Amino acid sequence: MFKQPECSSCGSRLSTCIIELEPGPLSELSQSKHSQLYSRNSYVFAEGQYPRGVYCIHRGHVKISKESPDGREHIVSFAGTGDIIGYSALLAAEKYGVSCIAVQDSSICLIPSEIFFRNIRDNPSMALNVMQRLSSEVRFSHQRMVELAHKSIRERVAEALLIIKEAFGVDHDGITLLSPLTREEIASIVGTAPESVIRTLSEFKSDRLIATNGRTIKLLNLKGLLHIANIRTP
Amino acid sequence: MFKQPECSSCGSRLSTCIIELEPGPLSELSQSKHSQLYSRNSYVFAEGQYPRGVYCIHRGHVKISKESPDGREHIVSFAGTGDIIGYSALLAAEKYGVSCIAVQDSSICLIPSEIFFRNIRDNPSMALNVMQRLSSEVRFSHQRMVELAHKSIRERVAEALLIIKEAFGVDHDGITLLSPLTREEIASIVGTAPESVIRTLSEFKSDRLIATNGRTIKLLNLKGLLHIANIRTP
DNA sequence: TAGTAAACCTGACGAATGTCATAATATTTA
DNA sequence: TAAATATTATGACATTCGTCAGGTTTACTA
Numbered sequence: 001m002f003k004q005p006e007c008s009s010c011g012s013r014l015s016t017c018i019i020e021l022e023p024g025p026l027s028e029l030s031q032s033k034h035s036q037l038y039s040r041n042s043y044v045f046a047e048g049q050y051p052r053g054v055y056c057i058h059r060g061h062v063k064i065s066k067e068s069p070d071g072r073e074h075i076v077s078f079a080g081t082g083d084i085i086g087y088s089a090l091l092a093a094e095k096y097g098v099s100c101i102a103v104q105d106s107s108i109c110l111i112p113s114e115i116f117f118r119n120i121r122d123n124p125s126m127a128l129n130v131m132q133r134l135s136s137e138v139r140f141s142h143q144r145m146v147e148l149a150h151k152s153i154r155e156r157v158a159e160a161l162l163i164i165k166e167a168f169g170v171d172h173d174g175i176t177l178l179s180p181l182t183r184e185e186i187a188s189i190v191g192t193a194p195e196s197v198i199r200t201l202s203e204f205k206s207d208r209l210i211a212t213n214g215r216t217i218k219l220l221n222l223k224g225l226l227h228i229a230n231i232r233t234p
Numbered sequence: 235m236f237k238q239p240e241c242s243s244c245g246s247r248l249s250t251c252i253i254e255l256e257p258g259p260l261s262e263l264s265q266s267k268h269s270q271l272y273s274r275n276s277y278v279f280a281e282g283q284y285p286r287g288v289y290c291i292h293r294g295h296v297k298i299s300k301e302s303p304d305g306r307e308h309i310v311s312f313a314g315t316g317d318i319i320g321y322s323a324l325l326a327a328e329k330y331g332v333s334c335i336a337v338q339d340s341s342i343c344l345i346p347s348e349i350f351f352r353n354i355r356d357n358p359s360m361a362l363n364v365m366q367r368l369s370s371e372v373r374f375s376h377q378r379m380v381e382l383a384h385k386s387i388r389e390r391v392a393e394a395l396l397i398i399k400e401a402f403g404v405d406h407d408g409i410t411l412l413s414p415l416t417r418e419e420i421a422s423i424v425g426t427a428p429e430s431v432i433r434t435l436s437e438f439k440s441d442r443l444i445a446t447n448g449r450t451i452k453l454l455n456l457k458g459l460l461h462i463a464n465i466r467t468p
Numbered sequence: 469t470a471g472t473a474a475a476c477c478t479g480a481c482g483a484a485t486g487t488c489a490t491a492a493t494a495t496t497t498a
Numbered sequence: 499t500a501a502a503t504a505t506t507a508t509g510a511c512a513t514t515c516g517t518c519a520g521g522t523t524t525a526c527t528a
Contacts (some may be wrong), residue, residue, distance in 0.1 A: 061520080076376050089369070094373070131364060141375030141379060148379060199477085199515095231303075447494095447495075
């Protein structure tokens, strides 16, 4: 087994609810966690399993997805370095309603249930932090629901590119998406067939909104994509 | 102003996170809340406003909805007697991302922010209760996202009828939906045009799955609707 | 690095669904 | 209760989108 990271010196901790912990509980958490490497496409947890804790992404990216009744995948959201995932099933005390799959080689720590529950019970700040994150997820989900219900494929593909940019970031050039996602995975964000995604991306290419080279995509005209995606300016 | 209800003797309280309060804090909450009557189609709160607390439904039903970029309404969920609404915006400290509109004449209490925050901070059980509810909302939203992304209109209309049954219940006969929703509102659940809903309901009527009389709908064949809705049996 | 599998891309076609128009009916309100 | 209004209902048509088939390119793996 490889070297377990130390939470106190982990930068990823600072963007999570674990930032609220005092040195004592933090050290306890650090010792009781289990760190593991996941290669692309390997499951961190799967729909239907019972949660055994929450997962903290030390390095890498995962997709949170759910199987549709006809067996196709739908990607609900992404998470990356410094995100904690798997709250909801644990807190609701139910089986996972979603799967978590690494989209890049990732290093992820499992924080056991007891430790997590003890800390949110004893530390009101951490509890509030968790509530804020859950609230943000609720708000994001509502947003996505409306988009899936009312936007065209073209709008949703443009939006998917923006979601990918947000989740994976861009290269030094500022326009090349750092995403390993296939067209089929993009289709799973949009909620459509891969062919429809490919066709739409071809349109975007003709309109000089993007450039593609194999799997990699460059966003040439961000403003244009925002406009097509029909994003509400708040 | 009409008589303010007393929380300690309010049955609705028992199904909410307020059940966790001790008599002292409960009495304080009861005195600081504001109760109000809302008639059908009046706003409890609107997208874009800043939250001033959470709302506890003493009696009645509301829809939680969100405007799509093209100005159409999408109904995200329903809440009724004994539900608390408006957590997420308050906790995330943002403007409401959704509107709450009474679909029946309703009596609803506003619990001011300070009181709510003080109680979730001082009472870990109540905090945990709130987290559980938020978690359930997240799970429900994920479910809806997948359905909106991958199910046909026919499937979603069948499902909408089941959602309405769940939210509003049925008459003594066990099959007549106690819902005041128009076809347009059902369309706002499904994410489609009213005409498509009406057409689909006509099909269901031909297939003896439902019967309609003006706005009222009877569910004649629940099993058939479940089958069409393509519900995963857990 | 070569071979193989997977992913990308385009065309053709049909089914599903959105839109507009218009009539009939139910619901609301004066 | 009657008139006014909103809602329900159906038809016709255009458009979007899903599906199948095929050829090409890319990416993985031995």
